[in-house]
Amino acid sequence: xxxxxxxxxxxxxxxxxxxxxxxxxxxxxxxxxxxxxxxxxxxxxxxxxxxxxxxxxxxxxxxxxxxxxxxxxxxxxxxxxxxxxxxxxxxxxxxxxxxxxxxxxxxxxxxxxxxxxxxxxxxxxxxxxxxxxxxxxxxxxxxxxxxxxxxxxxxxxxxxxxxxxxxxxxxxxxxxxxxxxxxxxxxxxxxxxxxxxxxxxxxxxxxxxxxxxxxxxxxxxxxxxxxxxxxxxxxxxxxxxxxxxxxxxxxxxxxxxxxxxxxxxxxxxxxxxxxxxxxxx
Numbered sequence: 001x002x003x004x005x006x007x008x009x010x011x012x013x014x015x016x017x018x019x020x021x022x023x024x025x026x027x028x029x030x031x032x033x034x035x036x037x038x039x040x041x042x043x044x045x046x047x048x049x050x051x052x053x054x055x056x057x058x059x060x061x062x063x064x065x066x067x068x069x070x071x072x073x074x075x076x077x078x079x080x081x082x083x084x085x086x087x088x089x090x091x092x093x094x095x096x097x098x099x100x101x102x103x104x105x106x107x108x109x110x111x112x113x114x115x116x117x118x119x120x121x122x123x124x125x126x127x128x129x130x131x132x133x134x135x136x137x138x139x140x141x142x143x144x145x146x147x148x149x150x151x152x153x154x155x156x157x158x159x160x161x162x163x164x165x166x167x168x169x170x171x172x173x174x175x176x177x178x179x180x181x182x183x184x185x186x187x188x189x190x191x192x193x194x195x196x197x198x199x200x201x202x203x204x205x206x207x208x209x210x211x212x213x214x215x216x217x218x219x220x221x222x223x224x225x226x227x228x229x230x231x232x233x234x235x236x237x238x239x240x241x242x243x244x245x246x247x248x249x250x251x252x253x254x255x256x257x258x259x260x261x262x263x264x265x266x267x268x269x270x271x272x273x274x275x276x277x278x279x280x281x
Contacts, residue, residue: 102268109266151200151247
């Protein structure tokens with residue numbers, strides 16, 4: 001029996017923390033037609049999650065407004081940390097989101113760069129970025145949305161029910177900027193990342209965490225205009241496009257399926273579209 005089990009145990013020991021066996025991901029939805037996560041009327045595709053309040057939203061951080069620039073939109077006030085969490089898990093899709101910033105900012109980030117993000121392949125229990133289960137998010141790979149940094153990749157670790165830290169990883173071709181920060185470079189050396197942020201290719205090395213920051217090469221739209229953010233999740237590869245331009249890419253991700261989280265992180269933001277399109281064959 002031990003001799004029979006040994007190959008299986010060796011296989012398990014080679015699986016990095018945060019990885020789920022392929023068969024455990026088979027129930028994730030692979031779109032064959034466009035899925036409108038925002039139907040223009042409700043938040044039915046999502047649970048709401050907030051630190052301390054969990055599945056309750058007493059301050060109405062997440063709402064649907066009838067009209068923003070002529071169309072319905074999701075409003076995320078940013079007043080509390082948390083997110084809209086899809087009720088289903090997904091894989092192999094092209095996520096198309098259109099967002100623009102509001103004017104409200106809150107707390108410690110009142111005068112900081114407006115901040116949000118989309119967490120991809122989120123796994124585990126709600127709030128597992130906190131060891132006590134009261135964190136804002138779930139372990140995942142983030143597609144960053146922040147003034148001056150739309151398109152950064154961030155590795156988000158979490159904890160399991162036993163309190164063990166689970167750390168995703170992803171490989172990115174990258175170089176170092178003037179300050180030694182990793183930055184996406186399609187001609188760079190492949191580097192495995194299991195923590196931190198990998199900047200999109202044009203992130204200003206003089207970026208400052210201040211309200212309204214805009215870099216010299218920024219691809220996102222100016223404040224008050226809509227930005228189109230596309231994320232291609234193709235197996236273990238993630239490609240980020242901002243207003244049609246590829247700004248970051250990683251592969252060999254230890255997470256390839258899971259829920260999608262739209263963050264609330266101290267700044268008001270609107271989404272008028274959140275679609276999952278099938279990948280082209």
